[in-house]
Amino acid sequence: MEQSRNVDALQAGIWILVEQQIPKISDVFMLQSLMKCIGKDAPISLKRKIENKILKELDRFSSSDAQQTFSALAAMNYCSFPILNACSNKIIENIYHTPFEESIRVLRSCSILQYHNVALCSAMANYVTSGIFMWNTDEITPLLSVFEDLGFRAVELMDIFAEKVTNDPELLDLKAILIVLRAYSRLNHVPKCQNEFLESLSNALNMYLPRISNVDLLKAVFSFCTLGYLPQPALNQLLQEDILNELLTSDGIKKEQNNMMLHYVNVCLELDSPSSFTKPAAVFIKKSSLRLVYGFPEVQEALLKLLGDESMFQQNIELPYDYKIDFKIKMDADRKKVLPVTEADDLADDLDVQRLAVLCGHISDFCVGTSHPQGMLAMKIRHLKALGYHVILVHYHKFKTLKKEEAIKWLKGKIYSAEAFHGSCVNLQDNC
Known part of the structure; x- marks a missing residue:
């Protein structure tokens, strides 16, 4: 419903009723459903009462209860470290019995809550790594994406997956290529087979160049450049004048983001490019030098x-x-x-x-x-x-x-x- 005085009054009334009913709720599922219903706008006092209620029930939580609690806390946008830590331990204990889709949901909730538990991420990464050849690309790439969101670098998993992609780059469609590039570049992971891996990704991307959007092309090239690799066919296409003009005339924040990425692509061409690389003629708008100055x-x-x-x-x-x-x-x-x-x-x-x-x-x-x-x-x-x-x-x-x-x-x-x-x-x- 759209916000109005009546809606606000109704919402406040529901919160009061919920607060009164919390002590009487003994069913974990009902409590979690209630958390999802009251949402992120609920008053902090109500969230804390729900937190205290959950803490009293933790001893009888199953692994499934622990998994669902992550989603419930994310729906409330309430990062309770005592609850999350206890639920993480419960999930880690039963990691090999946790459905893969549920593992992804747990990690996405961690990302929403900005909850970084290295032990939990490591357990999930080890779980997938132990059976890497049983998982298909469509299952692994979402995991890499959420690890990237959390800033977690799963070294062994990323090394083995890079080897798998290098041996068979056709496993990746365009969406997967973009996810993999973004994850490896943002986490600055250089696999053991670095040159072969990046070359395989570049060759896989080349097949999509005739129909890739300009923004996706820029994102892909930017990720390659971040890793110190210059994919010449993709660069040649990106640096065409009409494509640059379109990217630099976008509206609002997209223009700023495109400008930033193009700036660093240009820097990489200047500083990383071997002498044999032929740079197409291109005009870049200089990235704004306005920035926050931090003291140390x-x-x-x-x-x-x-x-x-x-x-x-x-x-x-x-x-x-x-x-x-x-x-x-x-x-x-x-x-x-x-x-x-x-x-x-x-x-x-x-x-x-x-x-x-x-x-x-x-x-x-x-x-x-x-x-x-x-x-x-x-x-x-x-x-x-x-x-x-x-x-x-x-x-x-x-x-x-x-x-x-x-x-x-x-x-x-x-x-x-x-x-x-x-x-x-x-x-x-x-x-x-």
Whole structure:
């Protein structure tokens, strides 16, 4: 029903009735149905009373009850960690008896709720991996898609699936190709058979080029480029003037998204392209340089303590191709001595000067539960290296958990060469 005063009053009345009936409900299915009915707009006080009721009933939940609870919480848009954690454990215990379709629904609910449980995702990935040749492509691609939404990188599954696709690329239709490309590029997963895998995907895509939409073509090329691979037939088609004009004259947010993807395709052509690659003539609208500037005080403080002076590093440096680095340091070629900014600037063209880029990644820039950078950050690192920088990647969320002395020691080990730095170095990957 459309919103009105009468509808609002009726809805409020239903919520009051539901609240009164909660203590009397003993049937789990009825409780879950009620959660789906009251929806995401229910007052938080009502959601908490339902949460408390479920917590009291958890001991008698079956695996099926646990699965359905995910959907019910997603319908309410209420992320209850005590309930979700308990239900996850119940599902993990019975993972090999969980219907595959229900597993997908559980993971989609996790995505809606922004609930990232590495143990649950790993159990589901291992379940599918253990019988990979029993599953068809139409079953695996939705799983890869929801893992991508969650930022979870199922390494073994993605390696084996890549090998399967490489051996028989005709398994994939256009929809599956786009899903696979997006998942592997966003999660920055480079399978063992990387070149053969990407070449197989490119050849599979070529068959659909005569009838692919321009937007899907752009998405596919953008995904390939994110992984550092340039699919020439698809690129040649994308860079035709009429196609570019259509993509860049879309309305609203689509135009902005298309502009962003085309910008990075252009950057990849400039920085990743081998000399033998013939670049079609194309005009790109420059991506807007307007962006939020984040501060990283813990990293700044550690650098100041380590280097002794603010003149030894620079912050928020704008680079060509619309890239930005959080901290810039210049050193001698052997990376034994940090040079003051003024001195380093005087030697800007000297090959004996080495430039370091300190990048601070937020938790959303990394795959869940790891320090593995996702696709956009990995592409930026690759391009900074092409621009002559040595890149130091800081997982900022983990860095903040280090004691000051550990943070300084970790940065020291990353900045100075092995010969210049002696002593054990804190491992940010393990300790954060």
